[in-house]
Amino acid sequence: MGTATNKPDDKKVTPRSQDFSAWYNEVILRAELADYSPVRGCIVFRPEGFAIWENICAELDRRIKRTGARNAYFPLFIPQSFIRKEASHVEGFSPELAVVTHGGGKELEEPLIVRPTSETIVNYMFAQWIKSYRDLPLMVNQWCNVVRWEMRTRMFLRTTEFLWQEGHTAHATREEAEGETLAILEVYRAFCEEFLAIPLIVGRKSAAERFAGAVETYAIEGLMADGRALQCGTSHFLGQNFARAFEIRYLDEKNQLQYVWQTSWGVSTRLLGALIMVHGDDQGLRLPPAVAPVQAVIVPIWRKPAERDDVIAASRGAFAALTQAGVRSRLDGREGVTPGFKFNEWEMRGVPLRIEIGPRDVAAGEATLARRDRAGPTSKLKSALNRLPESVGAILGEMQTGFYRAAKSAMDARTTEPADFESFCQQMEGEGGGGLAYVYWCGSAACETKIREQTRATCRAIPLAQDVAPRGCIVCGQTACERAFFAKAY
């Protein structure tokens, strides 16, 4: 990421097939989703991009609250000593920390860390609040900014500051905490597949990919259009690691002091990157209707001044009817800009449905609808103006399913079950960017390392439901204990 605003002047973005990374950056800048900032590794979320994040927050927040978690807010700053309390946590996060050393014109006695995640400060407070089994389970979530000093950054996917939600829970028993870890994983899966139309693989992480401080990490992973995987959310079973570090104990029903069992889980603004890389095309962003800030844009079209009034009146009527019906609509009544310019702009921004209203449409009592999920003649269809809300509602519903189905087909087409290590390596080196390889594996760190070194692929997820049939590990040939998805990842 540079520090200058870098908006390409040409109308078209670099074709996705030609240079995926350039295409990705150009779509973000051209659609005005985000911009580079003058602060190293930090981006600005512009209104077009932030509106997508707001929709994600609203829907996911509803789903998280339904599980019984409640929102709270913990301090941005964490005393340096806190980070050091959990051994593997400090080891994992130390290289990434931003440190406040001065406040109010003076050097601080103890430096403060800008939170990279909030397990330590949350659990310090949990220790104050949890006294008895009656205080459990304690389930909180916060929407906030976090900072990790990343060396190589990429807009939305890996930035020094990013936005996310982080849930933290404490339970009386191991079983309950493990259940919560998996229940949230399922919330994330359903949210991504239903709302973002992003198909996923779901499973446990290998030890090498585990969160610093967790006993087990589970993740949802998507496959991007360039064949690389993207971790879209994680849910951690923390065991009693933080409970012991922060002395979080409760009196059980028999009046015995017990350590709590814990979980933490989060998704971030990286989901915006996933939306672009799963659904986008050479015309720009394509948004599934559920998450699109604008679901339908109305473009009035006229040439002669005499046509204007009728076209504008019909467009306003269509806008009012759609808004009334709960469709998030925009009427693009700008003058001095050609319809073609508007078409390109709204296509770039990913608006699912364009509604063109011209003099002939008005005369026929119709509108012309153009679907963003189709190209060529099949993308256009007619609707009676007085039945617009019904038509639009039906098409948007169909598009939501269609987006998921198309992405699922693309993922399935790139998911293989290589029979041996040679074909595995060939796949990862191939033009398709690698895709997902579903392989038998002995689970050893040695074989995982060999895969990474030879192919740059890592273990993305070990599905929860496993084949029982014993097979040979794709690397060493010894008995495989599990089957896992490997891919090159962001």
Next chain:
Amino acid sequence: MGTATNKPDDKKVTPRSQDFSAWYNEVILRAELADYSPVRGCIVFRPEGFAIWENICAELDRRIKRTGARNAYFPLFIPQSFIRKEASHVEGFSPELAVVTHGGGKELEEPLIVRPTSETIVNYMFAQWIKSYRDLPLMVNQWCNVVRWEMRTRMFLRTTEFLWQEGHTAHATREEAEGETLAILEVYRAFCEEFLAIPLIVGRKSAAERFAGAVETYAIEGLMADGRALQCGTSHFLGQNFARAFEIRYLDEKNQLQYVWQTSWGVSTRLLGALIMVHGDDQGLRLPPAVAPVQAVIVPIWRKPAERDDVIAASRGAFAALTQAGVRSRLDGREGVTPGFKFNEWEMRGVPLRIEIGPRDVAAGEATLARRDRAGPTSKLKSALNRLPESVGAILGEMQTGFYRAAKSAMDARTTEPADFESFCQQMEGEGGGGLAYVYWCGSAACETKIREQTRATCRAIPLAQDVAPRGCIVCGQTACERAFFAKAY
């Protein structure tokens, strides 16, 4: 603020009349709105308190968006050199800054400031985005955390980190920017009076109270129950100060380069403090229904096991009917806790309406409603169970108006128009905590300083509509140019 969790053990909080400050802190801790944190000057927003803030955000966000502003997000960190670009801005904020000097294990070349407010970074970006008059007006808002290194902190009112929204706009003309400043002031006024039931005085700030970098600052001010004023929100006309510092220029319709005219405006989590200090009483918090996370709590009451099933069934029916009708309801079905304990707890948390359902109520097809805005026998009334949603809706509506009216009467009773400086001083020293004094004033810094030094009162607001009749300044006797509200303030 200390660092320990300090929950008083006794059931009652210190009476408000006895020690307002102790009462305030105890209500916050006992109602579990917030807690002290281990980080100097920072608090934790607990779920009960954060839910109020979420309601504030949701409603104010709707109102702000209706004005045409859109949400965005700018980086937490600001290069130190940016803060220095606007002379009075750096002077105002320098003593309060938190500074990041190390990132990723290395000392930074240029230290980063944790934003105390975002004018500088926002305007750096505005300079990239604004090229032509077609890009104007540009109106963005962000909900975020900010940090100001405060020496003396008080929960919600003044904390090192706090949450707020900050709006930033750029316009082609001075008139439009001035209009925006006042339009937002009116949004804030209407929001506080209608939604929070907090009556306000509204006006311009004196030069001494102006935002660092503004040409004019306007504010809404509330009067707390201890007779001290609290600034509840500000809207600044920035003129071209930041436009010149950050070179924000646009090509006008005649192709001439012009500096933009700007505004900024914000309200913060301090509004939670205002809610407590305006509406609270010796039983704890009292929330106006519009902002209350729980508007009605249902408490089933029974003694004999045989009564239980009918009471629970009726309570569940009431809960379902209320929820269905859009009333934010809670059914407190806890066992092993007395009804009296529950009553106290929900009163402490400020829930507007309690609905008691006991065996006699069930037999009579009734429920007993207890209003949080009344004490004694008039607080209780009966409603037919099958007409509960209508009764509750009507009472909640009446309570919302009632909360405002009661607070307005209290403010009016404490607003005086002292005839001379002596009675002004007496009022400020009096038992009532000062209240609001509406006085003629010559507008000079000398007289303002004399008032502050002798009474600790400051100029809170100079109303926009001014008497034209010339009078003598209450301090120096010279011709007064304006009439202003003075008060001791938080």
